Structures are given as structure tokens and as C-alpha cells.
Amino acid sequence: MLTRPPLTLPADQMRAAGGRAIELIIERMSEGALGPVLVRRSRDDLEQDWDEPIPEHGQDLIALVERLAVDALPSGMHSDHPRCFAFVPTSGNYPAVLADALTAAFLSVPGAWLVGSGPTQLELVTLRWLRELLGLDGCFGGLFVSGGSMANLTALAAARDSMLGGDLTAARAYCSTQAHPSIARALHIVGLRRDQLVVLPPDDRLRLDPARLAERIRQDRDDGWRPFLVVATIGTTGTGAVDPIEELADVCGREGLWLHADGALGAAAAATDRGRRIMAGLNRVDSLTLDPHKWLFQPYELGCVLLRRPEQLKDTFAMARHFLDSGYLAVSESDGREPNLSDYGPQQTRGLRALKLWLSLKTFGAEAFRAAIDQGITLAEHAAAFIETHPELEPGSEPGLGVVTFRYRPPGVASGSDLDSFQAMLARTVWEAGFAMITTTAVRGETVLRMCTINPRTSVRHVEDTLDHVVECARAVSVHNDRRAAKVRDRDGDAAV
Ligand SMILES: Cc1ncc(COP(=O)(O)O)c(C=O)c1O
Structure with missing residues (x-):
């Protein structure tokens, strides 16, 4: 008798469960069936239903899929509800859901070219489209990460290495009180103490004030500090304020500082004429955070980090820079033309998150x-x-x-x-x-x-x-x-x- 390999299902069972899952997905995503904006359930209530012993024996997949879709996944806020205005709601989209399923099925991993050449090519082309959508210069490059926090962390690690050469003594970074807490957290992770981040009061429009910044940098230099980084925000989470990038780029240019723009919320608006006008000077930043799982309507997780000189990411993250004597990666080393995106960020194995954006841009069009x-x-x-x-x-x-x-x-x-x-x-x-x-x-x-x-x-x-x-x-x-x-x-x- 033919035995199936472990952890596989016969095709008819996969088809039936997949069909049911797709039905439930369509129900969830159909406008008419959006249902409540918030489903509140207590920890006790959810524990009672879901805190079960590990299942020793398998159960029916269709029943499990139904139970998840009915009883657990809808609990919480429905950010795609048309009257959900809380935090930074995303709508998701159907092609993106299919893209996530496809990348999981094909075990797509845009890490080393040898392992994931097709996925890497798709990620590279999606990055180029994103650049073009926002009117960014051709030199910008980077990679997709889990979200805005990881994009900020990745950019700030590159800024630290590029600007400080391994010596963090008396280094100082600057942002306004309106910056997102992930900036302070990223600087903490890359090794700066809290007093090495100067948090400036904003101007009367709640933007980082270039004159006040320039003054503080001068004062800090006189006091023996080593200013190296300014973080601007494009669309503050609190009020949507956009820091004046052009003037901040002037200050950074004059003072020799790295300018990072956290555009997790707002940078996507550069795709429109109005948005692009508001963020004039965008092409002058050294690094930029974008969050397609916000204003590019993608389901979680999809963030993006772009650098004007993407090779600087390799200075921090390339596997060869962190050489250990294992040798097992030698076979997949990049020859340059065929890049290993695992050299551009902190993850080696990374899913093809880009495919969500690729498939939804192709389905609906940039327009x-x-x-x-x-x-x-x-x-x-x-x-x-x-x-x-x-x-x-x-x-x-x-x-x-x-x-x-x-x-x-x-x-x-x-x-x-x-x-x-x-x-x-x-x-x-x-x-x-x-x-x-x-x-x-x-x-x-x-x-x-x-x-x-x-x-x-x-x-x-x-x-x-x-x-x-x-x-x-x-x-x-x-x-x-x-x-x-x-x-x-x-x-x-x-x-x-
Ligand atoms: C301006 C800004 N930066 C960073 C983040 C963090 O992004 P994520 O939640 O994707 O990590 C947010 C989240 O709302 C944000 O608004």
C-alpha cells in the first residue's frame, strides 16, 4: 500500500480545505460583510476557548479553519472597517492575501541568489516600482522588512556604522518630540544611551525646527558631543505633520550628518502630486522608512528600508563581514551581479513579503x-x-x-x-x-x-x-x-x- 510522507495531505483534502479557507477569506473581505469595527473579548473568555493542550493527534482541517475564522481571528479591531480611524489602519487587499499563500507554498526566500533567484528578482523589481511610484532617484535601494520599526532599526544601524566607525563615544542623534518611539528603541538597540538622543520641541506646526536643530548641533559640538544623525518624520503618527525635509537636508549637508526620514505613515503620499509637494527634498535623505502595510494597503507584515547608497547596508549586514569559521555559506556567495539580499539586512532567511505589493500593483495598477x-x-x-x-x-x-x-x-x-x-x-x-x-x-x-x-x-x-x-x-x-x-x-x- 502506498503511504504518504509525513505532514502531507491528499490533494482532494487540500482542495476542499483550501476552497473553504478562500470562501471564508472572501466573506471577511467583502464590503457587505464587514461586520463590527471592534470585537471585544476578555483574556478569561479567550483563554477558556483557546488555551488547550497540545493536540497529540490530528483533526479535520476544514473544521479547524472554520473555527479560527469564526472564533479567534475576528477578535480585536477590524482595521479595514470603513469607520475604523484608530492608530494607522490598513485595509489589506485580496491579491496580497493570495501572494502570501503563494510565497508560503513555494517556500520563497529572497536571501541568497542561489536559493531564491526568482524571489530575489521579484523583490528587486518591486523595490524599483516603489521608487518610481514615489519619485525617488534611481540610486535608492534596500529591502523589504517586517514593518516600520524594523526599517528604522535597519537604517539607523547603517547610519551608526557609516558615521561613527565603531566608536559610539559622545555620539548624538536628534529628532523632535513627535518622532515615533521606534526611533528611540532602535537607537537603544544599536547601542546609544538615552542621553545620546536629543529630543527637540517642535515648531508651532509640530515639525522638527531646522533653526533650533542647527543651534543645538552647534552647541553640542562646543560641549564635546559628536552629532551624527538627524531623524525627520514624514507624517507623524500623532498629527500627520511632515518635517521640512529640504531645510533639514541643508542642515545635515552643512554639518555632515546622516538624515533619516521615518516615512512609515506618510511617505507613500509621495505617489500623489499633493504629497510630493509637501515632502519636497525627499531625494536628499540618506535613508528612508516606508511602510506598505499602512498607506499602500498591504496586509501585515510589510515595511521597507531604502538608502541613497544601498551598499552602505552591506557594510553593516553582509554575512562576510560577520565571518565565523563555518564555511557553509561559501557555496552561495554572491558574484555581485546576482545579489544576496541577506547581505542588506539583519535577517538571513526572509519571506518574499514583496510579492504582496507586486501582485496588488499588477492587479490594480499604480493609478x-x-x-x-x-x-x-x-x-x-x-x-x-x-x-x-x-x-x-x-x-x-x-x-x-x-x-x-x-x-x-x-x-x-x-x-x-x-x-x-x-x-x-x-x-x-x-x-x-x-x-x-x-x-x-x-x-x-x-x-x-x-x-x-x-x-x-x-x-x-x-x-x-x-x-x-x-x-x-x-x-x-x-x-x-x-x-x-x-x-x-x-x-x-x-x-x-
Ligand atoms: C511614523 C511611524 N514610524 C514607525 C512606526 C512603526 O511601524 P510598525 O508598527 O510597522 O513597526 C509607526 C507605526 O505606526 C509610525 O507611525
Whole structure:
């Protein structure tokens, strides 16, 4: 009797389970079936269902796939819901889902050319398309990584090696208070102490201030520090502010510093005319973080790091630089023309994440991506105009790339911590009601509501409905607070009698 190799399934079973999985995927991704924006379940509840002993014997794959799709994977926030404005929501897309399945099936690994020549070629061409989409010069190159944090880490490791030559003594890096925490974490991982990162207050538009930066660099040099790196942000997570790249590049050029731009949220907007104007000077950065799993609509994980001189990545990451006497990699050494992408980043074995972007660009075309990104900019502007004219709302900051912030001002609550806690309570009330997801952020120390409008399924109507809903919730919270305050007054009055 023919026996099957271990850990394989007959073709008919694979087909049946695959068919069911695809049905469930289509159901999840079909607009009509988007369902709730947030499914909240407690740890106890989920543990009860899922904290099982390791299965000693196999079970039916179709039943398992169904159980996952119904009971575990939907728990949490649905970032593709058209009224999900929290954090930085991604929409995902169907070709990308198929791309992930294909790369898994084909065990694609764009590490060494010998092992993954086809995958490497696909990654290289996707990088070139991304460069062209954003109007970046042909010299930029790099690789795809898991996300923005890894892209920042990869770039900053290269900056350290290129600028400091192995001596971190008195080295200093600069960013504004609005930079993403992954920058501070990356600098920690590459060996800098916290006092080696200077965090500057932003200008009145919440951008890194070139004049203040230049002044601080001069002062630090006088005090014996070795400034080496400036981190600009293209689309701050809090407010979508874009640091003035051109002027920062001037400072870095004059002072001989590396300029890294964290464009995890906003750099994709360079695909549009409006976006490109906002980030003039983009081609002058030394390194750039992009996050296609944000504003290029890819499912997790897909980040990208690009360097103006990509060979600098090899100075830090090439396997040969970290030679150990094992010799097992000699057979796959690169001859130059056929690159080993494992020499350009911290991972040796790395999945073909690029394929998601490749297949979705091929399926929909760059034109559709540009239009979808542009719509995200328009929606933020629309939300800002709505807030501006609404008598009960006020802007929290100037509208940024795909982000708006605002406050509800309840009658009788002037400012300060009461107003801050009101916004926090309001955001919570909104997502507990289950209609939309919005979050809060801090602008100059004050709590504000925040909406990120980059989901291509979101329409003007979704934005307006959500803002109307926020106002309704706010009025209800105000009434509730008034009643509670009256009760406390009555009780205190009784107690005093
Ligand atoms: C500006 C910025 N940089 C970096 C990151 C981190 O990206 P990731 O979550 O993909 O690691 C984010 C995430 O929101 C971000 O907004």
C-alpha cells in the first residue's frame, strides 16, 4: 500500500480545505460583510476557548479553519472597517492575501541568489516600482522588512556604522518630540544611551525646527558631543505633520550628518502630486522608512528600508563581514551581479513579503494606488473642514497627512485636565458603542481626539457619520457627567446638613 510522507495531505483534502479557507477569506473581505469595527473579548473568555493542550493527534482541517475564522481571528479591531480611524489602519487587499499563500507554498526566500533567484528578482523589481511610484532617484535601494520599526532599526544601524566607525563615544542623534518611539528603541538597540538622543520641541506646526536643530548641533559640538544623525518624520503618527525635509537636508549637508526620514505613515503620499509637494527634498535623505502595510494597503507584515547608497547596508549586514569559521555559506556567495539580499539586512532567511505589493500593483495598477492615497488626503481635509465649522468641535492641530485631531468642547468645561479626561472618556464611549473606532493623542500636552483617514473603503459619508456620532456621544457623556455632578452635590449637601 502506498503511504504518504509525513505532514502531507491528499490533494482532494487540500482542495476542499483550501476552497473553504478562500470562501471564508472572501466573506471577511467583502464590503457587505464587514461586520463590527471592534470585537471585544476578555483574556478569561479567550483563554477558556483557546488555551488547550497540545493536540497529540490530528483533526479535520476544514473544521479547524472554520473555527479560527469564526472564533479567534475576528477578535480585536477590524482595521479595514470603513469607520475604523484608530492608530494607522490598513485595509489589506485580496491579491496580497493570495501572494502570501503563494510565497508560503513555494517556500520563497529572497536571501541568497542561489536559493531564491526568482524571489530575489521579484523583490528587486518591486523595490524599483516603489521608487518610481514615489519619485525617488534611481540610486535608492534596500529591502523589504517586517514593518516600520524594523526599517528604522535597519537604517539607523547603517547610519551608526557609516558615521561613527565603531566608536559610539559622545555620539548624538536628534529628532523632535513627535518622532515615533521606534526611533528611540532602535537607537537603544544599536547601542546609544538615552542621553545620546536629543529630543527637540517642535515648531508651532509640530515639525522638527531646522533653526533650533542647527543651534543645538552647534552647541553640542562646543560641549564635546559628536552629532551624527538627524531623524525627520514624514507624517507623524500623532498629527500627520511632515518635517521640512529640504531645510533639514541643508542642515545635515552643512554639518555632515546622516538624515533619516521615518516615512512609515506618510511617505507613500509621495505617489500623489499633493504629497510630493509637501515632502519636497525627499531625494536628499540618506535613508528612508516606508511602510506598505499602512498607506499602500498591504496586509501585515510589510515595511521597507531604502538608502541613497544601498551598499552602505552591506557594510553593516553582509554575512562576510560577520565571518565565523563555518564555511557553509561559501557555496552561495554572491558574484555581485546576482545579489544576496541577506547581505542588506539583519535577517538571513526572509519571506518574499514583496510579492504582496507586486501582485496588488499588477492587479490594480499604480493609478488605482495613487487615487486611493489621494482620497485619504482628501478625507482628512474634509474632516478638518467639518470640525472647523461645527459649533461644538475645535481643531487640535493643523490637518496633517491623512490625520486630523480635534476636541469636543462641552459647555461649562473650560480647559485643563477636565477637558483632557473628557476627550479620553469620549473616545472610549465611541468605541464601546461599536459604531466607529477613534483614539486620542497628545498635542502640546493636551489630550485630543484623532482620526486617521487612509482606509480606501472610507467615504466622505463615513467620516461625517462618525463625527456626528462623536458629537452625539459627547452630548450623552456631558448629560451623564452633569447628572453625576448634581448627585455628588446633593450628597455633599445632605452630608453637610
Ligand atoms: C511614523 C511611524 N514610524 C514607525 C512606526 C512603526 O511601524 P510598525 O508598527 O510597522 O513597526 C509607526 C507605526 O505606526 C509610525 O507611525
